[in-house]
Amino acid sequence: MNPARSAIPSPLPASALAESTERCDVAVIGFGIAGGSAALEAARAGVRVLLLERAAVHGGTTCMAGGHFYLGGGTAVQQATGHEDSAEEMYKYLVATSKEPEHDKIRAYCDGSVEHFGWLESLGFEFERSFFPGKAVIQPGTEGLMFTGNEKVWPFRDQAKPAPRGHKVPVPGDTGGAKLVMDLLRDRIGEARVEVRYETGATGLVTDGSGAVVGLAWRSFDDTGVVRAGATVIAAGGFVMNPEMVAAYTPALCTSGQGAKLIALGSTYDDGLGIRLGMSAGADLKHMDEPFITAPFYPPPVLITGLIVNSRGERFVAEDSYHARTSQFVMEQAGSAAYLIVDSGHLEQPSMPLVPILDGYETVAEMEAGLGMPTGSLQATLARYNHHAARGEDPDFHKSADWLAPQDQGPWAVFDLRLGHALYAGFTLGGLRTTVDAQVQRPDGSVIPGLYAAGACASNIAQDGKGYGSGTQLGEGSFFGRRAGRHAARHAARLRPAWPPRPGPYT
Numbered sequence: 001m002n003p004a005r006s007a008i009p010s011p012l013p014a015s016a017l018a019e020s021t022e023r024c025d026v027a028v029i030g031f032g033i034a035g036g037s038a039a040l041e042a043a044r045a046g047v048r049v050l051l052l053e054r055a056a057v058h059g060g061t062t063c064m065a066g067g068h069f070y071l072g073g074g075t076a077v078q079q080a081t082g083h084e085d086s087a088e089e090m091y092k093y094l095v096a097t098s099k100e101p102e103h104d105k106i107r108a109y110c111d112g113s114v115e116h117f118g119w120l121e122s123l124g125f126e127f128e129r130s131f132f133p134g135k136a137v138i139q140p141g142t143e144g145l146m147f148t149g150n151e152k153v154w155p156f157r158d159q160a161k162p163a164p165r166g167h168k169v170p171v172p173g174d175t176g177g178a179k180l181v182m183d184l185l186r187d188r189i190g191e192a193r194v195e196v197r198y199e200t201g202a203t204g205l206v207t208d209g210s211g212a213v214v215g216l217a218w219r220s221f222d223d224t225g226v227v228r229a230g231a232t233v234i235a236a237g238g239f240v241m242n243p244e245m246v247a248a249y250t251p252a253l254c255t256s257g258q259g260a261k262l263i264a265l266g267s268t269y270d271d272g273l274g275i276r277l278g279m280s281a282g283a284d285l286k287h288m289d290e291p292f293i294t295a296p297f298y299p300p301p302v303l304i305t306g307l308i309v310n311s312r313g314e315r316f317v318a319e320d321s322y323h324a325r326t327s328q329f330v331m332e333q334a335g336s337a338a339y340l341i342v343d344s345g346h347l348e349q350p351s352m353p354l355v356p357i358l359d360g361y362e363t364v365a366e367m368e369a370g371l372g373m374p375t376g377s378l379q380a381t382l383a384r385y386n387h388h389a390a391r392g393e394d395p396d397f398h399k400s401a402d403w404l405a406p407q408d409q410g411p412w413a414v415f416d417l418r419l420g421h422a423l424y425a426g427f428t429l430g431g432l433r434t435t436v437d438a439q440v441q442r443p444d445g446s447v448i449p450g451l452y453a454a455g456a457c458a459s460n461i462a463q464d465g466k467g468y469g470s471g472t473q474l475g476e477g478s479f480f481g482r483r484a485g486r487h488a489a490r491h492a493a494r495l496r497p498a499w500p501p502r503p504g505p506y507t
Helices: 033-044 060-064 076-080 087-097 103-111 113-122 178-191 243-249 273-280 301-305 323-331 364-370 377-389 472-495
Strands: 022-029 049-053 068-070 166-168 195-198 201-207 213-220 223-234 262-264 291-294 307-309 339-343 357-361 412-416 424-428 431-433 439-441 447-453
Touching (some): 022 033, 022 472, 033 049, 033 060, 033 178, 033 223, 033 472, 060 178, 068 472, 087 103, 087 113, 103 472, 113 472, 178 195, 201 273, 223 472, 273 431, 273 447, 291 323, 307 377, 357 364, 364 377, 364 412, 431 439
Parallel strands (some): 022 049, 022 223, 223 447, 262 424
Antiparallel strands (some): 201 213, 213 223, 291 424, 307 339, 339 412, 357 412, 439 447
């Protein structure tokens, strides 16, 4: 363990900024989807923008993503594929699935979703006007739309009209699709004359006597310096790659050392620096204890017709839930133990075997004994499930009739969903507390003047694994990144001293 990795950088006083200090209107820390969106919108608002990126290239963790953006309200893809949706239905769904819904943010996100869809396409690509009807983690091809959350899962399907909102960029496969968007965003940022400095990281914020953020300190190899900035946007990623922060805030995500049972989904720079920079200025944190953890057992979707039980032989979740929702319920079982039981009539080998087959059994009694469950428990659970599934109903967990089928054709296969046996992966969801315009807030709710945050280092719509839907982080990162850039530009313009007009150098 390295305590320095969880240390909060000390802010510099405003006296560190001399008259000759380099200046910009808006400084952005991190060139992922959130930082890039913030930088572009700020530059288009007519201010001078400096974008710092610790890596040698743009993209951050965004470039690892498959390319889902959670969008709705009647996008062109939804309309072209015959899926009716509205901002109001999208709002009702996101409120229902949020742990602690921030209504102003959800309302803004839903009301602005169609416009944001257009903004994304204006970068230089189009979402394919097609729909993938299957149940998968991500479209295998280039289909532009699929269900990526719990819209059709009870009780949410009764609280809002279900609609598919997972918009995927036209790149086949389940990884790297978002790089297309980041490459185009880089090009648009170049056209907007944003100054980008790679291999340059922020090391501290500069604050004045009132607590406002008025600049930042940076390092690039052996070179160091400070920048006076009218506003600073932190978009530096999450903290899944910081063992000390994970242990302190989200121990369920332990990915290193003797207790490691998970794969971290992130880049080298998801070390929580952005969060710690915000803390140095007095920022409040939200949902830091909430991870996204998952080990999908589908596709093939036929496996969803099976039933998931814990070590007591009891069901505890609707099997048609989004995979992270199912996994979060697994984490809450005794010993994080769970098993997927599928009969021979519905058995197929998973196309991405993150959940291995533990064993096969000729009888239910043998399966019950082999799994060490209380005598009669699994037999009773399976009998009840089969009885109701034959009628197309699930009175216990309200699983959709689309995925109900009796599991009564022996032998039976048992898939191992236990943590440490299935291949779980995860990332962090918590971060800096922010307003709807991405202003960083203190514990009392007041804003820190001149400081903004967006993306994985900020807490917005994605709050826990049970309510998460694929595309939420790319969607909210770009959306609130844009809001951060626009508001930061207005704030900086009000404070701008008599600097040289654009396109003068940053001096």
